[in-house]
Amino acid sequence: MAHAxxxxxxxxxxxxxxTAAPVELGRQNQVFNAIRDTRRNVEINIGKACNNRCVFCxxxxxxxxxxxxxxxxxxxxxxxxxxxxxxRSVGFLGGEPTTYPHIVQAIGLARDLGYTRIALATNATKxxxxxxxxxxxxxxxxxxxxxxxxxxxxxxxxxTRVPGVFEKKCDAIRxxxxxKKEGFLADGLSVxxxxxxxxxRHLLHMMKFFYLDLELDDLRINFVRPEGYAEGDPDITPxxxxxxxxxxxxxxxxxxxxxxxxxxxxxxxxxxxxxxxxLRDNDALLKKYMGEYRDLxxxxxxxxxxxxxxxxxxxxxxxxxxxxxxxxxxxxxxPDACHTCTKVALCEGVWKGYVDIHGQGEFQAI
Numbered sequence: 001m002a003h004a005x006x007x008x009x010x011x012x013x014x015x016x017x018x019t020a021a022p023v024e025l026g027r028q029n030q031v032f033n034a035i036r037d038t039r040r041n042v043e044i045n046i047g048k049a050c051n052n053r054c055v056f057c058x059x060x061x062x063x064x065x066x067x068x069x070x071x072x073x074x075x076x077x078x079x080x081x082x083x084x085x086x087x088r089s090v091g092f093l094g095g096e097p098t099t100y101p102h103i104v105q106a107i108g109l110a111r112d113l114g115y116t117r118i119a120l121a122t123n124a125t126k127x128x129x130x131x132x133x134x135x136x137x138x139x140x141x142x143x144x145x146x147x148x149x150x151x152x153x154x155x156x157x158x159x160t161r162v163p164g165v166f167e168k169k170c171d172a173i174r175x176x177x178x179x180k181k182e183g184f185l186a187d188g189l190s191v192x193x194x195x196x197x198x199x200x201r202h203l204l205h206m207m208k209f210f211y212l213d214l215e216l217d218d219l220r221i222n223f224v225r226p227e228g229y230a231e232g233d234p235d236i237t238p239x240x241x242x243x244x245x246x247x248x249x250x251x252x253x254x255x256x257x258x259x260x261x262x263x264x265x266x267x268x269x270x271x272x273x274x275x276x277x278x279l280r281d282n283d284a285l286l287k288k289y290m291g292e293y294r295d296l297x298x299x300x301x302x303x304x305x306x307x308x309x310x311x312x313x314x315x316x317x318x319x320x321x322x323x324x325x326x327x328x329x330x331x332x333x334x335p336d337a338c339h340t341c342t343k344v345a346l347c348e349g350v351w352k353g354y355v356d357i358h359g360q361g362e363f364q365a366i
Contacts, residue, residue: 012329014349015339018311023299023320030324031346033293039117041089041296042082043323045303046070046103048095052123053161054149056196056230059095070303072102078301078318079109089117089296091143098126104135111140117187119143125165127172137179143187144176145220149194151202151209159198173214190218190264196230197238203246204253211263220291221247223269225331226353234357240274241362248276251289266291272347273337273364280343280366292346298323324348335360342366 012018030036047069048059082090090110097103097120110118120136124146127133148169150156156166176189191210195203203221210216224230226237247267254265268291272280279285287293304312304319310330312321332349341347343366350363 012310012334014328014332014334015341015344016328018325018329023313023322029322029328030295030297031293033287035287036294037089037117037296039089039296040087041091041117041298042078042087042301043091043093043121043298044070044075044078044082044106044301046075046092046094046097046100046106047303049099050094050096050123051099051125051162052096052147052165054147054194054229055159055161055198056194056224056226056228056236058225058228058230069100069102072105074316074318075102075106076109077316079106079113079115082299082301083113083115087299088115089119090115091119091121091145091298093121096123096126098122098124098132098136104139107136107141108139115140117142119145119187121145121147121192123147123160123165123169124172124176125162125168127176128168130175133172133175133179137184141185143185144189146173146189146191147194148173148191148210149196149199151206155199155202159196170214173216177215188218189216190220191216193219193221194224195221195243195269196224197234197236200238200243200246203250207250207253207260207265211260217262218264220266220268221250222267222291223351225269225351226357227351231353232357237354237357239358239362240270244270244274244276248279251279251285254289265289266294268292268295269351271350271363272343273341273366274362286346292348295324300326333360335363337363337365340365 092103092106107118118140120141122144146169148156149159153166157163179185180189193206207219210219224237226233230236254260266289299320299322302319304314304317308314308319311325312319328348331352333352333355334349338344338349
């Protein structure tokens with residue numbers, strides 16, 4: 001197995017040093033949080049084919065070979081490999097994993113091998129088909145995370161560039177909620193919003209829509225990663241200083257609004273130094289709301305041709321890496337201020353594409 005740190009220089013300028021230990025040994029790279037799920041997680045990418053065309057998609061226009069699905073034999077090998085390494089949580093992602101011809105079979109094999117958390121990261125348009133959703137649930141699916149980025153049809157359709165997709169997703173959520181009440185989805189049902197220049201002003205309205213109108217219990221927002229279609233685009237990638245006041249209002253609502261009581265809300269992709277001191281200096285609030293404190297330790301398996309780069313390990317045409325390390329050491333930038341900051345062990349830095357667009361003037365040591 002070739003480890004890319006040994007054959008190609010990592011792209012990091014992080015104050016912390018990357019580890020060269022094999023991914024399968026696990027990464028002790030997250031600050032302790034008593035409420036975090038301790039199961040080690042792996043996300044298996046089935047290919048980059050997708051039936052949406054989101055304006056911020058990091059894959060942009062994938063090569064033809066990247067749009068092809070992984071062979072069943074490869075999927076079976078990956079599921080067995082990670083289970084033997086001690087992983088008990090598995091997620092399937094793409095592209096769009098529900099279009100993978102073997103997805104129900106993959107869920108069933110994961111259950112039979114002994115994975116206790118089996119998840120889909122999906123745009124959910126196919127999950128509106130109740131017979132298909134039932135097959136996934138009966139095979140052993142325990143969690144669904146839905147990518148949805150607007151609270152109205154015009155906004156969602158504009159962002160995904162697929163007319164009519166809003167109602168399809170709403171239908172899927174309503175049915176999944178029904179099945180959750182029947183005892184399925186033991187590990188939850190959530191919506192993941194990519195917060196970007198087209199939707200961040202509607203954050204509070206989106207919260208009300210998903211929590212109250214669609215009766216969801218779990219909502220996650222991630223600041224847009226400016227790659228692929230969004231690379232170099234300041235319209236899709238707003239400044240943190242514009243978005244953070246809305247995030248602060250959202251957290252205040254979570255703490256004070258009776259209708260949000262008992263709901264789960266997390267955010268990710270915000271460097272600590274751009275957050276207000278009342279939040280970044282409060283460990284209890286950070287552990288309650290900040291994704292970097294809440295996320296499972298996650299390894300990834302993605303199709304890869306060639307040597308790759310950074311911390312990934314390449315074998316049998318698959319790239320394997322720890323997602324937390326990948327972000328910190330390969331995909332994010334540590335502004336100059338990070339090298340004297342007291343929060344560097346928790347904060348991952350800022351997406352490199354953000355610095356390319358807006359520079360590093362917003363960032364300062366804490």
